[in-house]
Amino acid sequence: MARTIVIAPDSFKGTIGAAAAAAALAAGWRRESPSDDVRLLPMADGGEGTVDAFAAAVPDARRMPVTVTGPEGAPVAASWVLLPPSPDAPRGTGVVELANTSGIELLGTPPRLRAFDAHTRGFGEAIADALAHGVSRLVLGIGSSSSTEGGTGMLTALGARFADAAGSPIADGARGLGALSAADLSGLAPLPSHGVTVLSDVTNPLLGARGAAAVFGPQKGARPADIGELDAGLARLAALVDADPDAAGAGAAGGTGFGLLAWGAQLVPGSAAVAELVGLDAAVAAASVVVTGEGSYDGQSAAGKVPAHVGALAAAASVPVALVAGRITTDADTSGFAATASLTALAGSSEAAMQDPARWLTEAGAVLARAFALR
Structure with a gap:
């Protein structure tokens, strides 16, 4: 039976907007799991994108x-x-x-x-x-x-x-x-x-x-x-x-x-307001897996940022959630995520990741699809 995958990232500030980031993640996921139903719900907090x-x-x-x-x-x-x-x-x-x-x-x-x-x-x-x-x-x-x-x-x-x-x-x-x-x-x-x-x-x-x-x-x-x-x-x-x-x-x-x-x-x-307006809670509740992300996931990201809000909705619905970030710092708490992917780690450096974020987001989508295919 086909799974429903909800992809709901914020923008990766200064490199790629939320809509383009969601599309790149979806392309990588579909490459590995073409039978999944992938739904794009790019998020925002009022800024660019x-x-x-x-x-x-x-x-x-x-x-x-x-x-x-x-x-x-x-x-x-x-x-x-x-x-x-x-x-x-x-x-x-x-x-x-x-x-x-x-x-x-x-x-x-x-x-x-x-x-x-x-x-x-x-x-x-x-x-x-x-x-x-x-x-x-x-x-x-x-x-x-x-x-x-x-x-x-x-x-x-x-x-x-x-x-x-x-x-x-x-x-x-x-x-x-x-x-x-x-x-x-x-x-x-x-x-x-x-x-x-x-x-x-x-x-x-x-x-x-x-x-x-x-x-x-x-x-x-x-x-x-x-x-x-x-x-x-x-x-x-x-x-x-x-x-x-x-x-x-x-x-x-x-x-x-x-x-x-x-x-x-x-x-x-x-x-929170964007999530309500786009119907994120209902989409998450109906999902098999949720993927969220932002440019830098650090010790402050749990305080009101998009990944934290998406993660809380997924936890309330008992749906596994994965995190993608341009970088994940050592002080970041990722314990609530079933899987993570760092563009910096995939690309080999933050400079390489920022030069071609769409490429590495696509790779991150593929990595996460493989990870969840083994579950």
Whole structure:
């Protein structure tokens, strides 16, 4: 009797997205066990690849192209995904990600880090496009941000107005926050009828030592001397906008979490929400074997990351689960997995694995198929 294999990895950050990783694992598994029914449910936590994951995992999902203003002001060809109607969203759900509209990946390789100038206007433009389509609900992924401007670019694209002391619109990006004197959110587009869910596994507040500028600013090019100025700009915004800067996740995506709270959105843990939206629990319960993975599985991976969530669902359903990772560190607890495969070990080095991740994911899929064929 054919087995059902569910393949549900996260992206292997910086090397390959979740959808492509799932496809490569499936190719290797099918090479060894062609009679198995392999189902792909690529996962995400709100960062890069969230749109791709939904497009691959949800039947009848439609990719909707849109051209937006990128984080440096140049046009960017992006897309959002329209999920089919459901009882919770009778006119469908729009899935929009910050990464492919305003993300740090759009600033080149290596990224041209622009601590004060990058912005989220394009993210807001893609959200506006989904609203114009008439969706009943929005799901927004806000990982992989390039900016530290509190979501002001996004809110401006949705109808808000941010002005300086003379009443003129402020500049895009964190640079504009230094001159911010007034915020008018009365023109914001209304939320869709079934609300806005924001996927984020970041719980940082907007301001202070754990805030957006101090914790994430250096990743976006902020020098130590810049942190205070960035934080002060975000504080000016917080003083003018009716949202809680201390709320968990307000500091996510350079403060975009705060901007979304001001709009009325709800921030939720990313991986668990994606799992629910794509029906992962039912798929796992019906599976013979589950395969999950991420780029680096280490001592922190058990705290809310995709493999841990998938593993918990599999354990609850008494279904064996296997782990694939670019590397598995010595401090990682892999005791809950029936089998593991490290791309670094298969390729001989982390450099070789990262140069051709699809090849080594295919090999990992084949290795795991052989391992479970012997059980």
